[in-house]
Amino acid sequence: MSQHIGIVEDDPNIQNIVSAFLKKEGFRVSILDTAEAGIELWKDNPPDMWILDIMLPGMDGYEFCKKVRNESDVPIIIISAKDEEIDKILGLELGGDDYLTKPFSPRELVARVKRLFKRTIPVELDKTKQVNVSVGPLVIYKNDRRLFWDGQEQEVTTKEFDMILLFAENVNRAFSREELLIKVWGEDYYGSDRAVDDLVKRIRKKIADMPLETVWGYGYRLRFDKD
Template sequence: MRYYIGVVEDDLNIQNIVSAYLKKEGFEVAILESAEKAWDLWETDPPDMWILDIMLPGMDGYEFCRKIRNESDVPIIIISAKDDEIDKILGLELGGDDYLTKPFSPRELIARVKRLFKRSRPMKEAVEPQDKIKIDHLLIYKNERRVFWDGQEQEITTKEFDMLELFAENANRAFSREELLVKVWGEGYFGSDRAVDDLIKRIRKKFVNIPLETVWGFGYRLRINEGQ
């Protein structure tokens, strides 16, 4: 699979360096000098990952990151000259998956790009013995990463799929928010457990009447009747 990366950066020198290194590694690259142009690209030909500067003309990178996160869990790497801890925390809280301070090594950026792709879209080397999970109205094809609800295929994000797969494989088990953060976002995730609640809300909205229960004061579980 050939990944497609959108680079949102208004510095011509950084544009050229990042683009050259990404293309050398086999990635397709789109260079955008503003968040407004990047948003237009998102609506017409969405990239598989964003590399995003914060200090941009017009809409800044924080606002662009927030808008993307309202629609998708596509990986986002923030690159910024802002190196204060509060700036990094804000970028990650708004949905950034990684934060790299300028000046940075292009090789380090490439390593982080590859790590994020590996984490968000794992390539399974072995065929799993059970590819299909069927629970009531929910049908999941794990290897194809496809989900059906009431016989209709649903468009879902990477994290929505990972969350549903986890619950379906562990039906009736209650997971704490902390467990879900580790299992879906990874141990290196730095942010609030509000991300779990937001993801659950999105799943419930897409999968109407899914028996995804709140375990008050603890977390969530997928409830099914015994024998299903």
């Protein structure tokens, strides 16, 4: 089945141009005029990716991005007439994966959509090369992307899983925030290291007993004493 993209944009011209280019590449498209309509689509038929304008009537794109990101790691590309660096950083820190300033080339947008899908969709790996990770009460099944703490399966997002797996495979090693940005978000991520702090907070909230320590002035590590 083709991937489903939700376009939240109130400019009919941009709606038509972007949807036409995406449909030509085989994507399914849903067009929404408001963030509120996007929320309804998210409840009923969640897209595999969002293309999101910031300046919208009613709820703005920043708030919509924040709401979606609190529940999912679905890719979000922000498109906006705001080209100030602070606007780009804010959009990315709230959970956007990419940012395009209007006016933009529809072909460039399509290229970024494809690149983002390629980066975020897990590659099917050879099961014989998969090794389950077990550290204290933490058990991770890498191929199935399932995570258990103290015998209970935990519902985690893609980035939460990736960060916990990285720590579990490198127990007691301290990672700087910059390292975590590269390893979890990718080298082409454009944003501040506040994204790392926010992700760690979410993990700690979900699994309160996990010994995920702050290395002050540096970063984080998963701490387990050796027997």
